[in-house]
Amino acid sequence: MTSRATAERLDRADPLAPARERFELPAGVVYLDGNSLGAMPAGTPAALDRTVRRQWRDHLIKGWTDDGWLDAPMRVGDRIGRLIGAAPGQTVTGDSTSVQLFNALTTAARLRPDRRILLSDGDGFPTDRYLAASVARMLGLELRQVPMAELPAALDAYGDEVGVVLGSPVDFRTGETHDVADLTARTHRAGAVTVWDLCHAAGALPLALDADGVDLAVGCSYKYLSGGPGAPAYLYVARRHHAAADQPLTGWLGHAAPFAMTPDYRPADSMARFRIGAPHILSLSALDAALDVFDDVSVADIRAKNTGLGRFFIECFDARLAGLGFELVTPRDDARRGSQVTLSHPDAARLMDQLAARGVIGDVRPPTLLRFGFNSLYVSYTDIHDAVTVLGDLAEANRRPHDRTAPAQRLIGETHVAQ
Numbered sequence: 001m002t003s004r005a006t007a008e009r010l011d012r013a014d015p016l017a018p019a020r021e022r023f024e025l026p027a028g029v030v031y032l033d034g035n036s037l038g039a040m041p042a043g044t045p046a047a048l049d050r051t052v053r054r055q056w057r058d059h060l061i062k063g064w065t066d067d068g069w070l071d072a073p074m075r076v077g078d079r080i081g082r083l084i085g086a087a088p089g090q091t092v093t094g095d096s097t098s099v100q101l102f103n104a105l106t107t108a109a110r111l112r113p114d115r116r117i118l119l120s121d122g123d124g125f126p127t128d129r130y131l132a133a134s135v136a137r138m139l140g141l142e143l144r145q146v147p148m149a150e151l152p153a154a155l156d157a158y159g160d161e162v163g164v165v166l167g168s169p170v171d172f173r174t175g176e177t178h179d180v181a182d183l184t185a186r187t188h189r190a191g192a193v194t195v196w197d198l199c200h201a202a203g204a205l206p207l208a209l210d211a212d213g214v215d216l217a218v219g220c221s222y223k224y225l226s227g228g229p230g231a232p233a234y235l236y237v238a239r240r241h242h243a244a245a246d247q248p249l250t251g252w253l254g255h256a257a258p259f260a261m262t263p264d265y266r267p268a269d270s271m272a273r274f275r276i277g278a279p280h281i282l283s284l285s286a287l288d289a290a291l292d293v294f295d296d297v298s299v300a301d302i303r304a305k306n307t308g309l310g311r312f313f314i315e316c317f318d319a320r321l322a323g324l325g326f327e328l329v330t331p332r333d334d335a336r337r338g339s340q341v342t343l344s345h346p347d348a349a350r351l352m353d354q355l356a357a358r359g360v361i362g363d364v365r366p367p368t369l370l371r372f373g374f375n376s377l378y379v380s381y382t383d384i385h386d387a388v389t390v391l392g393d394l395a396e397a398n399r400r401p402h403d404r405t406a407p408a409q410r411l412i413g414e415t416h417v418a419q
C-alpha cells in the first residue's frame with residue numbers, strides 16, 4: 001500500500017511526528033537533503049541571539065570564562081558523544097571534518113609507528129580519500145584504497161603491515177551500511193587502529209563507539225545533527241589512547257596549561273589535548289541548540305523511523321517508478337540501508353532540477369545518482385509519497401516532451417495519486 005492515505009495513516013502513528021515542530025522549514029517544501037545540510041532547528045535563532053547579545057556584547061572577553069566558551073568544545077563534544085556511544089571526556093568539537101580527519105589519521109598512524117600501510121575505503125567521500133593520500137605521503141606510508149566490502153580481505157592480505165584502517169559506516173553515495181564492530185575487531189586482530197568517519201551515521205543510526213572498541217572517529221554536525229552550515233566537526237579518541245596520542249595540530253589550547261604561555265608544548269593529559277585553537281563560539285552555540293532536540297528523542301526511535309521511511313520510499317519506488325528508467329542503488333535490506341535512498345537515472349541532473357522547481361529537494365551525485373536523505377525528526381511518510389509521486393510524474397512527462405498537460409506541473413500537496 002503506497003497511497004497518500006496510507007502515508008497519512010503512518011504519519012498519525014509516528015511517535016516522532018511532533019519533533020517536526022522543533023524545526024522551521026519553508027512552506028511547500030519536501031526536504032530530503034538533510035544528509036547534506038540539516039534543516040534549521042526552531043531554537044537556533046534565539047540561541048545565536050543570546051550568544052551574540054547577552055554574551056559577546058554584554059560580557060565581552062569575560063565570555064570565555066563566565067559563559068563557558070572555553071569549555072564549550074568538550075561540553076558540546078560530550079553531548080554528541082551521548083549520540084555515538086561515547087562516554088564523557090572522549091569527544092571534542094571544532095574545525096571541519098577535513099581538519100579532524102587529518103588529526104585523526106596522523107594521530108592513529110603515530111600510534112603504530114612500525115606499520116607501513118594505511119588502508120582506507122576506496123569509495124569514501126573525496127575529503128577522506130584526499131586526506132588519507134596526503135597523510136600517507138607526509139608520513140611515508142603506503143596507501144591502499146579498496147571498497148569497504150573488501151577491507152576485511154585486504155586486512156587478511158596485508159596483515160601486520162597495516163597500521164590504520166579508515167572507513168565509514170554509511171556509503172555517502174549508495175547509503176549502504178557497514179558493520180563498525182566487525183571491521184574494528186578485524187582491525188584489532190591485525191594489530192592496527194581504526195578511524196571511522198561518522199558523517200552519514202551520527203544522529204541517524206545507533207553507534208556504540210566505546211562498546212565496539214573504536215579507536216578514533218570524526219564526523220560533521222551539519223547533517224543529521226542540524227548544527228547549521230559549516231557547524232563544527234568532532235573528534236572521538238578512545239580514552240585508552242589519550243596518554244600516547246601525539247596529535248599533529250599542537251595549538252595552544254591543547255596545552256596542559258594554555259594560559260601559562262610557556263615556550264614549549266606540553267599536551268593536556270586528557271581529551272583536551274585535541275583542542276587546537278579558539279573555538280568557533282557562534283557556530284558552537286547553534287550546534288548546542290540543535291542538540292537540545294536530541295534530549296527528548298532516542299536514537300533507537302530515530303533509526304526505527306528512518307528504516308520505515310526508507311522502506312516506504314522503496315515501496316513507492318516499486319509502485320510508481322518502475323519502467324521509467326530508474327534503478328534502486330540502495331540495498332533493500334533494512335539492516336544494510338542507512339538513512340537515505342539513492343536511485344540512478346541517466347537524466348539525474350535534469351530530474352533533480354525539476355524536482356526542486358516543484359518543491360522537492362534532494363541532491364545529485366554525478367553522473368547518475370539521485371540522493372534522498374531522511375531526517376526522522378522532520379521528514380514524514382507523506383513527504384516520501386509526494387516526492388516519489390512528483391518524481392514519477394516528471395520522468396513520465398520527460399518521455400513526452402510535447403505534452404503540455406503533463407501532470408508534472410502539479411505541486412507538492414496537490415498530488416493524490418493512489419497506487
Ligand SMILES: Cc1ncc(COP(=O)(O)O)c(C=O)c1O
Pocket residue numbers: 096097098099125127128168172197199200220233
Ligand atoms: C563522509 C564525509 N566526510 C567528510 C565530509 C566533509 O567534511 P567537511 O566539509 O566538514 O570537511 C563529508 C561531507 O561534506 C562527508 O560526507
Ligand SMILES: Nc1c(O)cccc1C(=O)C[C@H](N)C(=O)O
Pocket residue numbers: 035036037125172199
Ligand atoms: N558540506 C557540504 C557543503 O559545504 C556544500 C555542499 C555539500 C556539502 C556536503 O556535506 C556534501 C555531503 N558530505 C555529501 O554526502 O555529499
